[in-house]
Amino acid sequence: MAVNLQVALGRLRLPNPVMVAAGTFGYGVEYRDLVDLTRLGAIVTKSLTLAPRMGNPPPRVAETPAGMLNTIGLQNDGVDAFLLETLPRLREYGVPIIVSVAGETLEEYVQVAAKVSRAEGVAALELNLSCPNQARGGMEFGVSAELTAQVVAAVRRAADLPLIAKLTPNLGDLTPVAQAAVDAGADALSLINTLLGVAVDAQTRRFRLSSKVGGLSGPAVKPIAQYHFWRVRQALPNTPLIGVGGISTPDDALEYILLGAHAVQIGTANYVQPTTALEILDGIHNYLQQHGFESLDALRGLVG
Ligand SMILES: Cc1cc2nc3c(=O)[nH]c(=O)nc-3n(C[C@H](O)[C@H](O)[C@H](O)COP(=O)(O)O)c2cc1C
Known part of the structure; x- marks a missing residue:
């Protein structure tokens, strides 16, 4: 039986629902010798800011039971270098490119998004709303509905690309x-980003991360991510949603689809095995075939 894996998230059309998550797969090109990039549903780039950023000092990652904490601090080349040097190389693979946009001010989000929207070959923007808001003492933009609305509306006006919050x-x-x-x-939502956490080393009697606080990800967060996903699905039944958090097997991804996801993103699992996204794609394909589903539409939201 032929299986159709294409998905439409509003204006955004993807060949399949399996993407790599922002910040966990570089800009994509780094993985060209390890992963057949052409098969991915999309590559979400690491978040880009206006100027290049060095990120936080080490230690920036700590392993936790069934997960990891990170405090990368938005290290990136800056939007201009990405557009000039990296985007043309990435475009050669023909894979949908979703550019993750970051900012510490509303103006920064808008300027980055406007620059990206003038470039060729970008499929969509994803707004990283977990960035610290300079004007509010480092509080994440996305904890406030009002600030979220301001950022999304301003970027919407500045950039004519499908927009994922x-x-x-x-x-x-x-x-x-x-x-x-x-x-x-916003045309679609992806959820979730990392959960705030700390880790202490009893032997050194110090925090394990330079910034003390980091973001938790990996299998440990999946039930929390799915809880939030399920609640948002109920509140917004007509909005395309992308499930992110703790996905490392085909079943993990299928669970999100059953809960109503149009697509999924693979994050921390890329560090364990860079080909995870493709293995998940094959697993979803086999599941649909074995269980007699012709497309993801038939499966989406069966658990509600
Ligand atoms: C090392 C690391 C760096 C990340 N960098 C970003 C980033 O730049 N922008 C972003 O939106 N999310 C970033 N994330 C969050 C992931 O995209 C994802 O939302 C989160 O890790 C949950 O998914 P997972 O459990 O599959 O990792 C990062 C996560 C990790 C582990």
Whole structure:
């Protein structure tokens, strides 16, 4: 039986639902010798800021039970270098490119997004709303529905590309923020970004990360991510959602699709095995075939 894996998230059309998540796969080109990039549903780039950033000092990662904490600090080449040097190389693979946009001010988000939207060959923008807001003492933009709406609306006006808002889980109820993002013009939502956490080393009697606080990801976060996903799905039944958090097997990805995901993103699992996204893609394909589903539409949202 032929299986159709194509998905449409509003205006954004993807050949299949399996993407690599922002910040966990570089800009994509780094992996060209290890992974057949042409088969990915999309590559989400690491988040780009206006100027290049060195990120935080080491140690920047710490392993935790079934997960990891990171404090990379938005290290990146800056949007101009990406557009000039990296994007032309990445375009050669023909894989949909989703550029993750970051900022410490509303103006920075807008300027980065406007520059990217003038470039050729970008399929969509993903707004990283977990960035620290300079004007509010480093609070994440995405914990406030009002700030989220402001960022999404301003980027919407500045850039004519499909727009994905990526939500932070670091608040009790994500649904008001999700609603605000959609009302302000987001075509789709991805959720979740990392959860705030700390880790202490009893032997050195220090925090394990230079910045003390980091973001938790990996299998440990999956039930939390799926909880938020399920709640947002209920609140916004007509908005395309992308499930992110703790996916490392085909079943993990299928769970999100059953909960109503149009697509999924693979993050921390790329560090364990860079080909994970393709193995998950093959696993989804086999599952559909074995269980007699012709497309993802038939499977999506069966658990609600
Ligand atoms: C080392 C590392 C760097 C990350 N960098 C970014 C980033 O630049 N922008 C972003 O939106 N998310 C970033 N994330 C979050 C992931 O894209 C993803 O939302 C999160 O890790 C949960 O998925 P996972 O459990 O599959 O890793 C990063 C995660 C990790 C582990």
